[in-house]
Amino acid sequence: MEHDNYNDDTKPNSKKFISFKHRESLLTQLLATDPNLRMIHDLIALFIFVFLLYKIEVFINEPTKFWEIFDGYMRNSSDLGQVIQIWFIMKMFVLCLHYPLVLFNNFFQYRWLINNFENNNYNSDILCEMYENRQYAGCLYQIILYTMYSCISIFAILFYCTYCILVYDIKLIGSFSLLIEMTRLLMKSHSFFIEKKDLFIEKETLKNLMVNKQHTNMYRSFWALSSRASFRKYIYYMFAPTLLYRDSYPRTKKIRWGRVLNFGLQFILFILLAMYVYQGYLVNLTKTCTESIELNLKLLYQIITPGIIFYWLFFYVFFHLYLNLTAELLRFGDRNFYEDFWNSKSAKVYYRKWNHVVQNWLYVYVFIPVDNRFQNRILTNFAVILISALMHEYIVTIVYLLEKYGLVKNLVSIKLIVTNWSILLAILIIEYNYRTSCPLSEPWKQIILPRFIHHVKI
Template identity: 35%
Template sequence: MYQVLFIIFPNRAINRENLGVACNIALLLEQLRLIMKHHAFVRSVAPRFLSYKPHSDISPPSGPRFSQYLYFLFAPTLIYRDEYPRTKKIRWKFVIQNFAQVGLVIFYFAFILEQFVAPVFYTFGTQPFEPMWFVKNIIDASIPGILFFISTNYLLLHAWMNAWAEMLRFADRLFYKDWWNSTSYRMYHRTWNVVVQDWLYAYIYKDMYEIVVPRNKSLATFTVFLISAIWHEYIIAFAFRFFYPVLLVQFCGVGSILVLCNVLVGNISIWVSFCIGNGILVSLYATEYYARYNCSPYSDYYADLLLPRSWNCQRQLAV
């Protein structure tokens, strides 16, 4: 119930205040981070007390102190432990450098949007377009798409995580591995975000594999992809205020199949797919975003909520 309420109330606040996309994404990411942390905390601590029998010879479990819980809430990890390896001192110069890089990357995001995305898509819905316009812009959008992809990885998993790790003297700095050298999609998903990957493995995959569907590796893996895809799509849907499940199809459909097959496609093929996949995401989401401004809504409320308005734009112009 606590987790459900933690989803409902922030979303109501986001819709009521009518915040911008960037603010929505920041709030939703923080919401998701706290949900994952609280699940990890309860999942790790509860078995100690559930397995304890009051009249047995086993000593009662020592519950985590509030200071340990509070440290976990801010530590750059999603796996709960009572104690973590710590460094001896804080290098404040290193902290300032990383936070400065966070600020620079945010300005770089704005530059990419203003130079490569907005000038191309802001007129969608105001004039007719040929079908080849969509194909051309998917190809062109691969440039801002891959720039967004790399910059987001650097901002969150390098600069932001290292800054907080240094301030909290958190010694385990393995937030990502060499995902850019991946030769298969399974290798990529295991290396590009170690923080989230560890949480998914410890609290979703293992519970599915050992408890829910014993020894069914394929179903456990698919469940991990389904949950991850739903959360990604949830953030985009509430941040942009429309439902357009492109990422859900890419992540849960195509992505899960490629990982389950575990085909060695080669590093060049991986990077080509990154460019094309991110180009599709940027192109379709930007098209729908500006269609919400320039195109008339569907007459039915639920149809307008669930169906992309960009599908109906060209038909309206033809009429």
């Protein structure tokens, strides 16, 4: 997995290239340069540590409270073995199907070059020009290639994951983690397929290969090509904190174990806090199916306060701690995972800064292709919104459309944090509880109709 010799050269005529370079995440830079912010960060971590110690003392004195929470988590993680099995099988599908498909296509292109040169059908200049214009395969072959790729993505990952969640009745936490992993694998495999399905060989290298007859053993010469799909590089990419495939990335010289320990301890600390807040949040919103929830100021407080805590915990634990921890262990140099989204004055800017990992993928594989094809910025923006909504949530699309017509101008971050995130999270928990506690007699209603609207009184 060594990619120390990082090459940032772009492909010819490529408008979709996003460069990677050595840079730290924004919070890492701020904490290193601003002692006041670092003091606030340390005080918050100390406060959480003391709070968790206090809760441990409470659990020791009142074991029933601990076992009540423990039983709740055990019920939600009782299918951990099935979750790991499904995750492993999805990973094997990607490694054993997507990679061989790309490698076979690379070999097909290389064999076409060698065979046409040996048969003297074309001189080297014409052959190189045909290869650069990708005239080695007809329309039928391209259709077959993309059909095979689509079938692998749809049936081996998307349908398989969805089917297992429904059939095995995976609990809330397991279902969420599997769906996140399914989306990640689909996006990663798509980037790998697009970037590596064509075997790029420079014109001079191609001429030298033909003239010097370095292709006597076709299989050995193909395997020696640096531009073919490499399994070692593919494995590194599958675990790297990015959704854009490159043959090489900027790498740090060594793993800084002090940072690993720092990120790891913080990760455990904040995960424990998130688990406690989640349990309290769930208890406050959990009712039996014979009870209704009255919408009042107390309920709004119970919804909004934990929702805000969840929002910042999710950002800090995932985007800062987890991604930086993964990057440090893999010596991944580019850690620009987010920007100062908390200072955004519009929803458009907010979502661009909130998650660079996903936004870069949307820009490269949705925005650029649609814009180049239709030359219509409205249609392009709509395509990005649609894909993002399918990947995340419908409410994201509403925010973009409201801003388009001037209805969202100020306090965008506060609005998104306090209302959208908190209320959506509360609705999901309430809906999940009612669906699992009191299913409807008609199966089609159980699938289609939302349940929370029948149990919330205004």
